[in-house]
Amino acid sequence: MRVGLVCPYSFDVPGGVQFHVRDLAEELLRRGHEVSVLAPAEETTPVPDYVVSAGRTVAVPYNGSVARLNFGPVTAARARRWLAEGDFDVLHLHEPITPSLSMLALWIADGPIVGTFHTAMDRSRALQVASPLVGPLLEKISGRIAVSEEARRTVVEHLGGDAVVVPNGVYTQRFVDAPKAPAWEGTPERPTIAFLGRLDEPRKGLQIFLDAVPTVLAAIPGARFLVAGRGDVAEHRAAVERYGDAVTFLGPVSDAEKESLLASVDLYVAPQTGGESFGIVLVEAMSAGAHVVASDIPAFRAVLGNGDLGTLFPVGDPAALGATLLGVLGDRSASDAVRRAGVAGARRYDWSVVAGQVLAVYEMVTATAPVRVQEDPRSRTMIGRLRAAIDETTAGGRR
Incomplete structure (x- = not known):
């Protein structure tokens, strides 16, 4: 044809x-x-x-x-x-x-x-x-x-x-097979939490992600937050300087780097506030084996099977996001089960x-x-x- x-x-x-x-x-x-x-x-x-x-x-x-x-x-x-x-x-x-x-x-x-x-x-x-x-x-x-x-x-x-x-x-196998990067891998004491999206579009929710940082660091001082994507980071970087190396801005990443990032981190966060019809990066993160934490907008709820394949939090609420991240990181057994369900659920895409x-x-x-x-x-x-x-x-x- x-x-x-x-x-x-x-x-x-x-x-x-x-x-x-x-x-x-x-x-x-x-x-x-x-x-x-x-x-x-x-x-x-x-x-x-x-x-x-x-x-x-x-x-x-x-x-x-x-x-x-x-x-x-x-x-x-x-x-x-x-x-x-x-x-x-x-x-x-x-x-x-x-x-x-x-x-x-x-x-x-x-x-x-x-x-x-x-x-x-x-x-x-x-x-x-x-x-x-x-x-x-x-x-x-x-x-x-x-x-x-x-x-x-x-x-x-x-x-x-x-x-x-x-x-x-999504070519899900590319994410399943992606090599992990030691610099982005987390440990129980130093878990890694990632954001990926355009930094200068408010609806992508970067500020919500960054506002949740102090809640997590207060309970897990070694937690690391990785921010990847295009856009001017100067304003955001200045706002989180007090957290030292807990927050790292990676800048734009290639397809291969994105696959490796999602395969390496403990949690992938999608804090978007709206305007999303699907959420393809959620499927990519699920395929890579990351536990997805996403805002409870209709498109994300559908991809995550109403919370069976990931964890949802109230839209635009950084305090709720921080509490949700701590809850997920505090129960590794439950998180591993969600990861496995996510990998399986992503195959239909x-x-x-x-x-x-x-x-x-x-x-x-x-x-x-x-x-x-x-x-x-x-x-x-x-x-x-x-x-x-x-x-x-x-x-x-x-x-």
Whole structure:
């Protein structure tokens, strides 16, 4: 099968969606399919051979984060050329209503199209306004996938219709087999507790993690806290200077370093306050054998089996986090049982399982629309019609 994957977010600063697209492409290639990925990327950014760059992006604040998006006539021309050369059996768009590359491809293409929705949010004025405008575009999607029940709820409530839940995938064996790093390994007297995430996004919860440090150190003076991720650490480092070497900022880590970190530490903490649709790093940590302690948001609760595969604490409460960490560290036998359950539970997210579910959707849409992906003859006027609809909606709101 010839598969075209479109990623709306830049490969220059990869995140969860980019990693998902990359890993899905590699799993499909491993199974013998032909795959091409269209994604934003600077010319100097190294990308795999199967990735075609759609050019540079613009940083836009979105859902508590920063999305690097790619839009405009030059990008549209590149997307048309990629679609024409690809001669795809199925086109798989990720975040197809985000105003970036995937939406452009949806305008341009016709035929067997699959859309994966990654985002979860409670309210979105932008989605409410855009919903009637993008309705005709969404009708072109033959098969909808949501990466979690939270993402599915967002689709149902904001866009109408439904989606089948196919979770994010993880190459779990890479984490199972990851070598431990002596510098990051803990002992009963000096347990190691890790955070991994973007440091300058408040919703990732780094401050909650750091505010729990004194509670743990008061009871376990040798505890060590490892902070990995991109972002300016100056402000955070200054706030924890009084703890000496108990808190270590590791900076950005490679895939191999992340695997080793999660395999080495006693606890992995996910203190996010919201805006998460899944929690792929929880699955990675579970696979590596770390005991996961996570904030009790719906997406994390689902991944952790309501607390059977990890430990949950109240959202945004550093005192509760500190007490939870001490409780886990104080009962090693119970913690070991949770670790084993986590390793077993993570297997259902392995790409060997998830890719089969994605391929089942591909087979369904190609069976119901037995044509190849092609250019939609209406596409060259769609942008104009969308602008007119937006102008009309705006004018109506002023009346």
